[in-house]
Amino acid sequence: MAKNQQYCIPSHVAIIMDGNGRWAQKRAMPRFVGHRQGLAALKRIVRYASERGIETLTVYAFSTENWQRPQEEVNYLVNLIHETFSKEIGELHREGVRIVLVGDRSTLSSDILRVWDRAERITAENQGMTLNIAFNYGGRTEIVNAVKNIVTKALAGSISIDDINAELISEELYTSHSPDPDLLIRTGGEQRLSNFLLWQSAYTEIYVTTTLWPDFDEKDFDKALDSYSQRERRFGKVPAKELTK
Numbered sequence: 001m002a003k004n005q006q007y008c009i010p011s012h013v014a015i016i017m018d019g020n021g022r023w024a025q026k027r028a029m030p031r032f033v034g035h036r037q038g039l040a041a042l043k044r045i046v047r048y049a050s051e052r053g054i055e056t057l058t059v060y061a062f063s064t065e066n067w068q069r070p071q072e073e074v075n076y077l078v079n080l081i082h083e084t085f086s087k088e089i090g091e092l093h094r095e096g097v098r099i100v101l102v103g104d105r106s107t108l109s110s111d112i113l114r115v116w117d118r119a120e121r122i123t124a125e126n127q128g129m130t131l132n133i134a135f136n137y138g139g140r141t142e143i144v145n146a147v148k149n150i151v152t153k154a155l156a157g158s159i160s161i162d163d164i165n166a167e168l169i170s171e172e173l174y175t176s177h178s179p180d181p182d183l184l185i186r187t188g189g190e191q192r193l194s195n196f197l198l199w200q201s202a203y204t205e206i207y208v209t210t211t212l213w214p215d216f217d218e219k220d221f222d223k224a225l226d227s228y229s230q231r232e233r234r235f236g237k238v239p240a241k242e243l244t245k
Helices: 020-026 031-051 064-068 071-094 110-123 139-156 166-171 218-229
Strands: 012-016 056-063 098-102 130-137 183-186 205-208
Touching: 020 031, 031 056, 031 071, 031 218, 056 064, 056 071, 064 071, 071 098, 071 110, 071 130, 098 110, 130 139, 139 166, 183 218, 205 218
Parallel strands: 012 056, 012 183, 056 130, 098 130, 183 205
Antiparallel strands: none
8 A cells, every 4th residue: 555545535536447449459359358358347446446445436438429439349348338237236235335327318228227227226225335337428418418407497497597506517417416526547548538527527636547447456546546645636726835935
């Protein structure tokens, strides 16, 4: 354990799990092998994050843009996620994890929704870590849908224009049940948000590692936590050390 981790554990960690395809390509394997290894890494990190005292973990499992990938890969990835969580619900429930799907449910098939609805229903009262699965998720779509909901309420007269503020918009997001992320980890080396938690990440600390997601393990997670623990979160304010000068 790095020396500062015990002092400053983030409440909410978000992860962009990038690099499955590149992991497979480096080994001259089909991309689907990388996705399967990526699911194994997710299982490992979910349990470790819970052990480390993370209260909320949000993982980017499947974006609204991922539907544009080759159909064979899309079908495999969706079925793999579907199959994995169908099998893992019981164990996660026993460990006290609460599962929540965050994403656009309106375009998902009834078969997919049935799995997520069951997972949410079974784990709804759990008091352990909340695991947000960002599936069919897009940050811009999320914000657009929030605006539509607010406009509908305004037109119906249930709220006024003066009621519209940042707090109200946050309440209409898919993640309204969770605080904004303290730390966002992106694996694979790319340095962009990729349409993930755009509103929620306004003051989130970002940690990028070149480690590809299937290789990301407990030591890598601890490195991210250690980096976070050494940062001063100012939220636009003057650093405390400058105020003393």
